[in-house]
Amino acid sequence: MTNAITHAMACRRCLYTRRHPLGLVIDDEGICSGCRIHEEKDRLDWTAREARLRQLVAPYRSPGGGAYDCIVPVSGGADSYYVVHWVKERLGLNPLLVHYNTYYNTALGIRNLANLRIRFDCDILVQNVNPESVRRITRATLRQFGSVYWHCLAGQTVFPVQTAVRYRIPLIIWGAHQGLEQVGMFSHEHEVEMSRRYRRDHDLMGREADDLLTLFDTLTEDDIWQYRYPGDDDLDAVGVRGIYLGNFVRWDPKAQHEAMMARHAYGTAPFARTFDCYDHVDSYVYMDIHDQLKLYKHGYSRVTDHACREIRHGRLTREQGLALVRRHEQAPLQHLDLFCHWLGVDARALQFILDQHRSPDHWQQPEPGRWIFSGPSTREPATASDAGVDAGFRANDTLERGGSRAYIVVGKGYP
Incomplete structure (x- = not known):
């Protein structure tokens, strides 16, 4: 796909396209409705x-x-x-x-x-x-x-x-x-x-x-x-x-999380599939197999959501956001065995089911067992800014499993 077609479908400011599952429009200036509504945050009282x-x-x-x-x-x-x-x-x-x-x-x-x-x-x-x-x-x-x-x-x-x-x-x-x-x-x-x-x-x-x-x-x-x-x-x-x-409150998740980390000891942890280590640290699945399914079905994953948010808040350029998407978007799953054990399925059987939900708009299968992805991160050319991009997120804990193969059902009180 050419860059001209890509830019016709994608917002010039963030990384979202008209194929966003929630519905998105792009105006005559090439700016999406999400970016336009975000502008309200700088003009509302x-x-x-x-x-x-x-x-x-x-x-x-x-x-x-x-x-x-x-x-x-x-x-x-x-x-x-x-x-x-x-x-x-x-x-x-x-x-x-x-x-x-x-x-x-x-x-x-x-x-x-x-x-x-x-x-x-x-x-x-x-x-x-x-x-x-x-x-x-x-x-x-x-x-x-x-x-x-x-x-x-x-x-x-x-x-x-x-x-x-x-x-x-x-x-x-x-x-x-x-x-x-x-x-x-x-x-x-x-x-x-x-x-x-x-x-x-x-x-x-x-x-x-x-x-x-x-x-x-x-x-x-x-x-x-x-x-x-x-x-x-x-x-x-x-x-x-x-x-x-x-x-009613100017919403800025990065600033809000960092305030809660400092004031109320909110715990955060790094993920392989995104640079944001503040969200969804309570789940082994959200930033893992759930995120993979999102990429299969919609052609983008949570790292794109995080990049678009940071671009709108002015902390990343579009090029830097795209570089972070390239870095994280197809990182290997880390907790697939845990999910398979819980659901009671074999990993190969699970992958067969997952493959049934790949969107033909974003994935082509030239031969059995081989898939080619054609999302925005692969269509737009890489730039020199792809190297060394830092989004400024810092984890204060980890998601280590401690050798356990079981999800935690009910937690005890924290001393």
């Missing part, structure tokens, strides 16, 4: 946005101070520390933390989660779905539409809503909206809230729990019922709403 946030949460404060004011979904990675910091220390709310156990836990993630609830002195509810059901669901979603993370996304987005209904706590506070941050699906000023439709169409790849039940699989009602979104009557009776902190 964030003091006024914070005042708007305080006004919004005020009616949800417990009058006597003895009840939970809101729900905050958390994990041992991502933006959990920063969201709880804002909710507890900046807004002065009393949150109930909720956590869906993905069963892909690293020791560092368990430590981070325990440290989180202790540092911020918060109560937490943890959902542990029957691990045999989780395994059956993962086998089904992997075969049907190439996802080993559906159950994580489904559980992480439904358990907080179920808890809001069950405990009659109407306000849920999430971090940033993925569609806004990546592709400019909305403006910050739209103040878009979490919805059943966005969850189904994007988080769950168009498949609700009931869509997994087919005549050709082994899943039953007992496997999937805990992933059902509450009905409208139940939601309306409590007045459940989910707001995104990123609509």
Whole structure:
């Protein structure tokens, strides 16, 4: 493919293309909608946005101070520390933390989660779905539409809503909206809230729990019922709403993580497949086989997301971002044997299934067992800046497995 065609499909500022799975448009100047919405971060009055946030949460404060004011979904990675910091220390709310156990836990993630609830002195509810059901669901979603993370996304987005209904706590506070941050699906000023439709169409790849039940699989009602979104009557009776902190606070994950590392001892670790060592340190799978599947299906992986974000924040040039993508994009998987052992499949059989989900837009197979990738990192020419690019991320821990072949199911408290 020629450079002219490449640039017609790709943003001139970041590395995203029109094939982004969330949907992306490129304007007449060659700039994508995600970059255009990111420009709002430099022109919005964030003091006024914070005042708007305080006004919004005020009616949800417990009058006597003895009840939970809101729900905050958390994990041992991502933006959990920063969201709880804002909710507890900046807004002065009393949150109930909720956590869906993905069963892909690293020791560092368990430590981070325990440290989180202790540092911020918060109560937490943890959902542990029957691990045999989780395994059956993962086998089904992997075969049907190439996802080993559906159950994580489904559980992480439904358990907080179920808890809001069950405990009659109407306000849920999430971090940033993925569609806004990546592709400019909305403006910050739209103040878009979490919805059943966005969850189904994007988080769950168009498949609700009931869509997994087919005549050709082994899943039953007992496997999937805990992933059902509450009905409208139940939601309306409590007045459940989910707001995104990123609509009211200037969102900058690198700066936020580094602040939480310094202030609250958030633990980070290096990955082979990206330069960002702050996100998703709680999972052996996210930056491993899940990331490989993303590359197979969409022609790009998480390192591109990280590079685009850093380009938009002005910490990398486009050329430097592309160099980091080339360096990390096809790094070998480090925890494939662990995943195979957990799922109960042979590595060669698993690879056969994975290959069924390669997109012909990005992968060609000239002969059996040989694949050629044609993503943006292979189409655009390398430059002298490819050597020695440093994105400025620093790990303070590791993801070492310590010889164990088992995922950590339930973690003990951190002393």
